[in-house]
Amino acid sequence: MLRSLMFVLLTAFCSVALAAGPQPVVSYSKKAKFQDVRDDLKLAIESKGLVIDYHAFINQMIERTGKDVGSTRKVYVDVQAFVFCSAALSRKMMEADPANAAMCPYSITVYATASDPDKIVVAYRRPWRPDGSPASQAALKEVAALLDAIARTALGMK
Secondary structure, eight states: OHHHHHHHHHHHHHHHHHHTSOOSEEEEEEESOHHHHHHHHHHHHHTTTOEEEEEEOHHHHHHHHHGGGTOOOOOEEEEEEEEEEOHHHHHHHHHHOGGGGGGOSEEEEEEEESSSTTEEEEEEEOOOOSSOOHHHHHHHHHHHHHHHHHHHHHTTOO
């Protein structure tokens, strides 16, 4: 009986702790042309003095492999991602905690779904961990602020 009660309490506590954390994906959107927002995203990254390491054409992969996995559903009109890093912020977060290397490189995606092709979405994974030292948490917040500023700039939200 006591074990059952402890299990229920522990499960409830963990559920509340996880629910209290931030959402793992941040996204913003507006009605626009895909190419315009994609180009604005690229400029927003480069205007911060950052170099794009990789430009992923995700939609091409999804379209190419759909039949191989037994799916014909069109998910996107287009979806692309830019992968990049900030030497200063990445070093800061990894010096705070070497495990933060898992947060690098950064990636911001731009997409338009087949169901709503005029709504262009810019999204990124929030660099967040529920654990870590205050220095680690502070460094990850700086990275999150950078990603958020870039995403907002790409959509003209500033």
